[in-house]
Amino acid sequence: MRLHFTKMQGAGNDFVVLDETRQRHGLTPAQYRWLADRHFGVGADQILTVRPAPHPGVDFEYVIHNADGGEVENCGNGARCFVRYVHDAGLTDRRCVRVQTRAGVLTLALQGDGRVTVDMGAPVFEPDRVPFDAQGLAPQPEGDWQRWPLALPAPGEPVVALAVLSMGNPHAVLRVDDVQTAPVAAWGPLIESHPRFPRRVNAGFLQVVGRERARLRVYERGAGETLACGTGACAAVVAGIRLGWFDERVDVDLPGGRLTIEWPRHQGLAAPVRMTGPAEPVFSGVVDVPELP
Numbered sequence: 073m074r075l076h077f078t079k080m081q082g083a084g085n086d087f088v089v090l091d092e093t094r095q096r097h098g099l100t101p102a103q104y105r106w107l108a109d110r111h112f113g114v115g116a117d118q119i120l121t122v123r124p125a126p127h128p129g130v131d132f133e134y135v136i137h138n139a140d141g142g143e144v145e146n147c148g149n150g151a152r153c154f155v156r157y158v159h160d161a162g163l164t165d166r167r168c169v170r171v172q173t174r175a176g177v178l179t180l181a182l183q184g185d186g187r188v189t190v191d192m193g194a195p196v197f198e199p200d201r202v203p204f205d206a207q208g209l210a211p212q213p214e215g216d217w218q219r220w221p222l223a224l225p226a227p228g229e230p231v232v233a234l235a236v237l238s239m240g241n242p243h244a245v246l247r248v249d250d251v252q253t254a255p256v257a258a259w260g261p262l263i264e265s266h267p268r269f270p271r272r273v274n275a276g277f278l279q280v281v282g283r284e285r286a287r288l289r290v291y292e293r294g295a296g297e298t299l300a301c302g303t304g305a306c307a308a309v310v311a312g313i314r315l316g317w318f319d320e321r322v323d324v325d326l327p328g329g330r331l332t333i334e335w336p337r338h339q340g341l342a343a344p345v346r347m348t349g350p351a352e353p354v355f356s357g358v359v360d361v362p363e364l365p
């Protein structure tokens with residue numbers, strides 16, 4: 073199957089973007105995996121697909137597949153690239169679009185300086201809705217919230233204190249002293265696949281630099297460590313605000329760039345999270361995707 077695609081990146085989190093507004097390609101999980109493969113395919117952390125609006129009130133449907141081929145609920149850096157793509161491709165002339173994701177409706181706004189602001193909706197804290205199996209664990213109270221002690225299946229069985237929440241997709245946030253030396257490669261996969269997370273989880277390693285500054289590395293579910301994770305940055309800032317570490321606006325430095333996250337906690341727990349950051353096209357091309365079951 074011959075496909076036109078655009079390669080994009082947002083703070084170094086990279087995407088293959090596909091247009092299915094006129095026809096569905098019907099790709100299999102193995103074909104998404106192939107497209108994401110950096111050696112045999114195009115190479116990407118996620119594949120983003122643009123589909124027509126499924127109902128009135130939204131402009132498009134936004135579908136996300138991880139590099140491992142699995143479809144997921146949400147992708148923050150991808151959302152910024154999505155609005156830049158539909159605008160540049162002439163699929164809309166609106167600078168503000170509403171898209172349906174598996175996690176709900178997102179509102180995306182192109183700024184004059186080329187950056188994009190996304191209304192990411194409200195965070196979700198109930199363990200069952202993350203989903204996270206908290207049964208039998210004693211939460212450690214902090215700020216107006218808590219962290220959960222979790223033993224990792226590693227030599228010495230280290231117990232880590234995780235803040236657990238959803239930004240439409242599941243996140244676990246671990247505070248570290250220094251992101252440079254944090255055990256992301258060793259602990260990331262152990263947290264991602266911990267049996268307490270029935271749908272696996274994105275693992276964020278957060279360094280608090282100041283009340284408005286953070287550094288973050290994320291080991292993403294289904295993609296491994298990426299240069300940036302938008303929902304991961306939202307989750308880390310929301311967790312840090314509730315735990316008393318941050319004010320309501322935080323600049324988050326990730327290995328691939330900076331995202332600004334705002335959460336007006338004073339408006340209540342259901343206040344929406346706003347994320348602002350870059351979204352850049354890299355190149356467009358045509359690829360012959362092999363038949364794969």
Ligand SMILES: N[C@@H](CCC[C@H](N)C(=O)O)C(=O)O
Pocket residue numbers: 085117118138144145146147148149150241242274292293294295298300301302303304
């Ligand atoms: N890179 C993304 C998140 C993509 C999905 C994630 N790996 C998951 O499985 O939930 C972002 O920028 O938010």
